[in-house]
Amino acid sequence: MARIPAPVAAVRTAVRRGLSDLPAGALVLVACSGGADSLALAAAARFTHDRVGLVTVDHGLQEGSDRRARSVAAWARDAGFDPVRVRTVTVAGLPGGPEAAARTARYSALEAVAAELGAAAVLLGHTRDDQAETVLLALARGAGPRGLAGMPQRRGVFRRPLLDVSRSDTRKACAALGLAPWEDPHNTDPAYARSRVRGSALPTLVAELGPAVVDNLARTAALVAADNAALDELADAALEQARSVAGLSVPALAGMLAAIRGRVLHRWARELGAPGGALAYPHVAALDALVTGWRGQGPVFLPAGIAVTRRGSDLVRVVPAHIK
Template structure:
C-alpha cells in the first residue's frame, strides 16, 4: 500500500479533527476559490466525509472571475462533490475597504447557502500562516486581546480546520495529489496590507527569528481567544449586575476590573445602537472616564448619534430635547 505523503496526511487529519463532533451523514460544504489552501481542504473533505458539497464565490472583482468559478465548480462535480454551487455576490454598498466588503459578501453567501442546503458546517481554508498574518495586522493597528485572538476556529456554521496547518503543506498536498491551484493576483498585490505582510514582514521575521515564529504567532491567537472568551463571560454577568432603572450604576462599574468594565461599556454602547464598525477604543475610554475620572464633564458622543452622560450616580442615555 502506497504511503500517504505527509502534507496530504496533515490536511486530512486536520479536517477529521475539525469535524469529529458531526454525525457521519451530516452534509459539509467546502468554500473553495481554487487556490492551494481551499483546494487541498476540499480534497481532504471529500476523502474524509460521506457527504461533501462545495461552494465557490464569484465576487466579480477580477476579469474572468465567472469563468474561474465555473472551472472550480466543474472540477468539484467531477471529483464527486454534491451539491456544487456558484454564488455570485456584489460588494456594492458594503462598508469597509475592498477586502472587508468582499469578506462580508462572501460569508453572507456561504451562511445563506448552508441554511438553504441544510449543511452542518462550511469549511474555510485559512492556514496557520493566515492566522500569523492576522495577528501581525492586529498588532499594527493597536488591537486589544480580541484582535490578537485572530480568526476563530468556529463561528456559527463556519469552521477553519487548517489553522494548525502550514501554507507550505497545502501547496505540497496539492502537488502530491496532482491538483493545479489558481494563484490569486490579489495575494501578491502590494496595494493590500495583508499582501505586504505576506511578502515582506513574515519572511523577515522568519529570517530573524526562525520558522517557529509562525506557529508562535498562531499560538498567541489561540491563547488570546481563550482569555477573551473568559473575560467576555465575566463581562456578560457584570453587565447584568450593573444595570439600573436609568442605565448603568456607576457604583457597580467602579468596582469592576478595568478589563471587565471596558467590555461592559462596549457591550452597553452596542445595546444602545452604536454600530460595531464605528465604535472605537477612544469611545470606550471616554465612557470609562465618566466612571473613573468624573469631574463634571459633559456628555460622551458615540457613533450613531448616541449621547451618554453621568446623572445621579448612573450612566444614562441622553434623549435630545427635540425628540422628547
Template sequence: MARIPAPVAAVRTAVRRGLADLPPGALVLVACSGGADSLSLAAAAHFVGGQLGVGGQLGVGGVGLVTVDHGLQEGSDRRARSVAAWARDAGFDPVHVSTVTTAGLPGGPEAAARTARYAALEAAAARLGASAVLLGHTRDDQAETVLLALARGAGPRGLAGMPQRRGVFRRPLLDVARADTRKACAALGLVPWEDPHNTDPAYARSRVRGAALPTLVAELGPAVVGNLSRTAALLAADNEVLDELAVEALERARSAAGLSAPVLAGLRAAIRGRVLHRWARELGAPGSALAYGHVTALDALVTDWHGQGPAYLPGGIAVARRGSELVRVVPAPTK
C-alpha cells in the same frame, strides 16, 4: 498500500478533527476559491466525509462546496464556474456558485469583499441546511492576522486572531502551514488558482505576507509563524473566560435606565471594558466601527466623571451620565 504524503495526511487529520463533533447525517460545505488552501481543504473534506459516511462513527451526511464570485477581477465568473465544475466532477454535492456585489458596503475593498463573502456563505448554509462551513485559513494566515492587529494597536480580542469556530464557520487548518496546503495540492495533482490580490502591495495583508512576515522569519527564525499563531490561541482561551465574566458583570450592572456607574466602577478594568463594549453593541453600535477610543470615552463617564458631555458611539449613538447611571441620550443636533 502506497504511503500517503505527509502534507496530505496533515490536512486530512486537521479536517477529521474539525468534523469530529458533528451529528450523524450532517451536511458540510467547503468555501473554496480555488486557491491552494481552500482547494486542499476541499479535497480533504471530501475524502474524510466519504470515510465517515461509510462505516464511520459520525456518518457525515454529505460534503458540498460553495464558491463566491465577488466580481472584482476580470474573469472571476469563469474562475467560479471552473471551481464548480471541478467540484461536481469530484463528487461534491451540492455545489453552489454565489455571485455577490461589494457596492455600498462599508470599509475598503478587502473589508467589503469579506462582508459580502461571509453573508453569501451564511445564506448558502441556511438555504442548504448545512451544519458547518469550512474555511481554508492556515497557520500563516493567523500569524498575518496577529501582525495586522499589532499594527492597529488592537487589544486581546484583536490579537486572538481568527477563531477556530464562530457560528456555522469552522477553520480546521489553523494549525497547518500554508506550504503544506500547496504540497498537498501538488501531491494530489490539483492545480490551484493564484489570486493576484495576494501579491498586490495595495493591500496591507499582501504587504505583511510578502515582506513583513518573511523579514521576521529571516531575522527571528521560522518558528515565529507558529509562535504568533500560538499567541492567538492562548489569548483566545483567555478571552473566552474574560467574556464569560463580562456577561455576568453586565447583568449585575444593569439599572432601570441603563448601567449603574457605581457597579461599573467596582469592576476590574479588563472586565469593565468588555462590559462597556458589549453594552455598546446592544445599543446598536456596529462592531466593525466600535474602536478603543469609543470604549475609553464610555469608561471615562465611570472612572473620570467630572460633568463632561456624552460619549459618542458609531451609528449615531450618544451615551451620557445621569446621576449614578449611564444612559442613552438623543445626540445634540449638528450645526
C-alpha cells in the same frame, strides 16, 4: 499499501478533527476559491466526510472571475461534491476598504447558501500562516485582545479546521494529489495590507528571528483567545450585576477590574445599537471616562447616533435632541 504523503495526512487529520462532532449525514460545505488552501481543504473534506458540498464565490473584482468560479464548480462536480453552488456578489458600496467589503459580501453569501441548504458547517481554508498574518496586522493596528486572538476555530456556521496546518503543507498536499491551484493575484498585490505582510513583513521577521515566528504568532492567538473566553464570561455576569433602572450603575462599574469594565461597556454599547464594526477603542475609553474620570463632562457619542451621559450614579442613554 502506498504511504500517504505527510502533508496530505496533516490536512486530512485536521479536517477529521474539525468535523468530529458532526453526525454522519450532516451536510458540510467547503468555501473554495480554487487556491491551494481551500483546494486542499476541499479534497480532505471529501475524503473524510460522507456528505460534502462546495460553494465558490465570484466577487467580480477581476477579469475572468466568472470563468474561474465556473471552473472550480466544474471540478467539484467531477470530484463528487454535491451540492455545488456558485454565488456572485456585489462588493461596491459596502463599508470598509476593498478587502473588508469583499469579506463582508463573501461571508454573507456563504451564510445564505448554508441556510438555504441546511448545512451544519461551512469550512474555510485559513491556515496557520493566515493566522500569523492576522495577529501581525492586529499588532500593527493597535488592536486589543479580541484582535490579537486572530481568527476563531469556529464562529456560527463557520469552521477553520486548518489553523494548525501550514500553508506549505496545503501546497504540498495539492501537488501530491495532482491538484492545480489557482494563484490569486490579489495575494501579491502590494495595494493590500495583508499582501504586504505576506510578501515582505512576515518573511523579514522569519529571516531575522527564525521560522518559529509563524508558529509563535499563531500560538499567541490561541492563548489570547482562551483568555478572552474567560474574561467574556466574567463580563457577561458583571453586566447583569451593573444594570440599573436607568442604565448602568456607576458604583458597580467603578468596582470592576478595568479589563472587565471595558468589556461590559462594549457589550452595553452594542446593546444600545452601536454597530460592532464601527465601535472602536476611543468610544469605549470615553464611556470609561464617565466612570473613572468624571469631571462633569458632556455626553459620549457612539456610532449610529447613540449618545450616553452620566446622570447621578448611572450611565444612561439620551436622545441627542434632549442633550443640554
